[in-house]
Amino acid sequence: MNIHEYQGKEILKSFGVPIQEGIVAETPEEAVEAAKKLQEQTGTGWWVIKAQIHAGGRGKGGGVKLAKSLDEVKEISSQILGMTLVTHQTGPEGKLVRKVLIAQDVYYPGESEPDEFYMSVLLNRATGRNIIMYSTEGGMDIETVAEKTPHLIFKEEIDPATGILPFQARRIAFNLGLSGQAFKSMVKFVTALYNAYDKTDSSLFEINPVLKTSDNKVIAVDAKVNLDDNALYRHPDYAAMRDLAEEDPAETEASKHNLNFVKLDGNVGCMVNGAGLAMATMDIIKLSGGEPANFLDVGGGASAETVEAGLKIILADENVKAILINIFGGIVRCDRVANGVVEAYKKIGEINIPIIVRLQGTNAEEGKKVIDESGLKVYSAITLKEAADLVHKVLN
Amino acid sequence: MSVLVNKDSRIIIQGFTGSEGTFHASQMIEYGTNVVGGVTPGKGGTTHLGLPVFNTVKDAVDQVQADVSVIFVPPAFAADAIMEAADAGIKTIIAITEGIPTKDMVTVKDYLSDKESRLVGPNCPGVITPGEAKVGIMPGFIHMKGGIGVVSRSGTLTYEAVDQLTKLGLGQSTCIGIGGDPIIGTTTKEAVELLMNDPGTEGIIMIGEIGGSMETEAAYWIKENGTKPVVGFIAGQTAPKGRRMGHAGAIIGGKDDTAAAKMKIMRECGIHVVDSPADIGITMKKALESK
Numbered sequence: 127m128n129i130h131e132y133q134g135k136e137i138l139k140s141f142g143v144p145i146q147e148g149i150v151a152e153t154p155e156e157a158v159e160a161a162k163k164l165q166e167q168t169g170t171g172w173w174v175i176k177a178q179i180h181a182g183g184r185g186k187g188g189g190v191k192l193a194k195s196l197d198e199v200k201e202i203s204s205q206i207l208g209m210t211l212v213t214h215q216t217g218p219e220g221k222l223v224r225k226v227l228i229a230q231d232v233y234y235p236g237e238s239e240p241d242e243f244y245m246s247v248l249l250n251r252a253t254g255r256n257i258i259m260y261s262t263e264g265g266m267d268i269e270t271v272a273e274k275t276p277h278l279i280f281k282e283e284i285d286p287a288t289g290i291l292p293f294q295a296r297r298i299a300f301n302l303g304l305s306g307q308a309f310k311s312m313v314k315f316v317t318a319l320y321n322a323y324d325k326t327d328s329s330l331f332e333i334n335p336v337l338k339t340s341d342n343k344v345i346a347v348d349a350k351v352n353l354d355d356n357a358l359y360r361h362p363d364y365a366a367m368r369d370l371a372e373e374d375p376a377e378t379e380a381s382k383h384n385l386n387f388v389k390l391d392g393n394v395g396c397m398v399n400g401a402g403l404a405m406a407t408m409d410i411i412k413l414s415g416g417e418p419a420n421f422l423d424v425g426g427g428a429s430a431e432t433v434e435a436g437l438k439i440i441l442a443d444e445n446v447k448a449i450l451i452n453i454f455g456g457i458v459r460c461d462r463v464a465n466g467v468v469e470a471y472k473k474i475g476e477i478n479i480p481i482i483v484r485l486q487g488t489n490a491e492e493g494k495k496v497i498d499e500s501g502l503k504v505y506s507a508i509t510l511k512e513a514a515d516l517v518h519k520v521l522n
Numbered sequence: 523m524s525v526l527v528n529k530d531s532r533i534i535i536q537g538f539t540g541s542e543g544t545f546h547a548s549q550m551i552e553y554g555t556n557v558v559g560g561v562t563p564g565k566g567g568t569t570h571l572g573l574p575v576f577n578t579v580k581d582a583v584d585q586v587q588a589d590v591s592v593i594f595v596p597p598a599f600a601a602d603a604i605m606e607a608a609d610a611g612i613k614t615i616i617a618i619t620e621g622i623p624t625k626d627m628v629t630v631k632d633y634l635s636d637k638e639s640r641l642v643g644p645n646c647p648g649v650i651t652p653g654e655a656k657v658g659i660m661p662g663f664i665h666m667k668g669g670i671g672v673v674s675r676s677g678t679l680t681y682e683a684v685d686q687l688t689k690l691g692l693g694q695s696t697c698i699g700i701g702g703d704p705i706i707g708t709t710t711k712e713a714v715e716l717l718m719n720d721p722g723t724e725g726i727i728m729i730g731e732i733g734g735s736m737e738t739e740a741a742y743w744i745k746e747n748g749t750k751p752v753v754g755f756i757a758g759q760t761a762p763k764g765r766r767m768g769h770a771g772a773i774i775g776g777k778d779d780t781a782a783a784k785m786k787i788m789r790e791c792g793i794h795v796v797d798s799p800a801d802i803g804i805t806m807k808k809a810l811e812s813k
Contacts, residue, residue, distance in 0.1 A: 251733075254631035402702065403799075487664065
């Protein structure tokens with residue numbers, strides 16, 4: 127599950143990770159109040175207004191701006207709130223900004239130059255252990271750093287039996303070129319950060335930048351926090367941070383029916399039982415000359431209710447010109463799935479695009495018969511090859 | 523011949539008396555699998571489906587010499603069940619459970635590192651040696667005894683491949699569902715290695731998907747050590763970056779774990795890579811004929 131920067135920072139702070147302080151606001155008036163309050167709490171004279179959306183690259187898209195007075199706080203937050211922010215991660219349609227984070231200015235002048243680093247905590251799938259990945263090149267896109275200057279990216283793997291050890295935290299601080307008070311601050315920062323990752327059942331922490339301030343503090347200026355969906359049952363407080371406004375409405379609707387749905391841009395919808403077969407079905411659509419409009423795994427059941435819910439979600443997408451239902455019946459019988467499809471079809475009523483139903487496995491022939499004799503405008507297939515050919519046929 | 527499970531395997535079910543455990547245990551027994559009992563803490567001493575129920579895996583090992591365990595325990599308790607099986611000395615642990623928190627699996631992986639047990643899964647359909655033992659949730663009837671080994675991260679996509687093989691008259695030695703999670707006990711490479719060393723296996727189907735680097739590692743191993751034809755498919759050629767496609771582990775993180783990148787390396791390593799999942803069976807048939 128993705129959460130907002132301000133929520134991620136709240137979590138970090140609760141585990142003792144120093145952060146750039148801030149207060150979230152939903153209106154320009156709230157923003158001004160937040161700015162005043164922040165001034166009292168931190169003494170900051172300037173503020174950073176940051177759009178809160180579930181996507182990176184906000185700065186380049188105009189979603190992060192500095193305000194040097196309360197008037198500017200009001201002006202800038204009115205501009206950012208309600209804007210449709212387009213970044214390299216939002217897609218061309220962009221995302222509507224509903225909240226801004228009013229954050230303290232942390233780039234103030236002082237005894238030393240501020241310095242930005244990159245730091246993330248994530249699973250190394252090859253070893254089954256967590257790693258801390260970090261770089262001296264903060265504030266930049268880490269994939270660019272990895273491509274151009276891979277020697278500037280370091281990794282520290284953590285033994286799950288011991289957690290992060292003091293020498294590892296010191297090694298990270300040394301590799302980042304720190305000394306004196308800044309060194310000590312970094313050791314504390316990285317230790318607290320790893321412990322927060324571990325205790326929150328997160329699947330990714332990405333802090334970019336981690337800032338060494340001019341007075342040698344080390345703080346998280348941004349926070350991308352992804353939580354492990356499978357572990358949310360242990361963290362009801364984090365589960366409550368889910369922001370439905372950030373999700374595609376079709377995906378939210380699908381999740382209510384326990385359907386695993388991902389919206390895509392193509393013209394052929396699909397409904398499949400099993401994630402691997404669902405991906406393979408999308409690939410078949412592409413090879414048949416179409417583009418997949420979605421990923422949809424209906425899971426084990428494939429009952430009339432799930433088929434109906436799935437069909438409705440797919441049909442709501444105007445780009446969809448055809449639908450391929452691909453079910454491999456193992457435990458679930460194909461004739462039952464076929465009856466479910468017919469029932470759902472009749473219930474929905476007028477469907478103006480061709481539907482191809484491919485049923486294979488237990489009682490496949492009986493299932494095909496149910497479809498063929500239903501009198502509906504539905505094509506039936508048994509092999510994957512036949513289904514692919516039908517997709518090609520209906521698109522041309 | 524076969525790998526991991528056969529007619530002599532002594533199989534127990536953890537989570538035996540639950541609804542999933544009961545249903546699939548019945549199906550396994552009906553297939554002819556040598557199920558010798560099950561474990562449900564607190565129900566030891568009773569019988570279920572005509573078989574003894576034990577309180578602990580250790581009791582099952584001591585009393586009915588269990589050496590394979592299949593786990594249907596709910597996600598919150600599944601990691602503990604895997605570690606209990608390993609502690610009791612179970613040789614092959616097959617975890618079907620989907621939805622185990624990754625952090626729990628980090629602990630499991632570490633716990634298993636100095637144990638003799640092999641874990642298959644979690645989040646997998648299980649392992650079947652056709653005609654001998656069905657240990658999992660796959661439909662038994664689509665399988666046929668023979669010489670093709672199948673390794674896959676997916677459930678229904680594996681059934682699809684098996685079905686194609688059977689209809690072409692190509693039976694299977696053992697089909698291993700390795701699971702769709704980011705951390706799994708047996709990797710693609712390890713499963714391929716088992717089948718490559720199995721005298722009863724003539725060819726191997728390797729089905730992967732986006733995310734991680736397991737298929738690439740397996741491909742490099744096959745290039746060095748392969749002695750049998752391998753047919754490969756990677757699901758998710760059309761999957762977008764950064765979106766989780768159903769399986770917890772099916773997510774493109776960078777440029778190396780896309781379907782295209784994996785397929786390219788697999789081809790370079792001599793694997794017969796198919797673009798369409800409809801061609802898996804026929805490609806194996808041709809590969810065997812041209813050998």
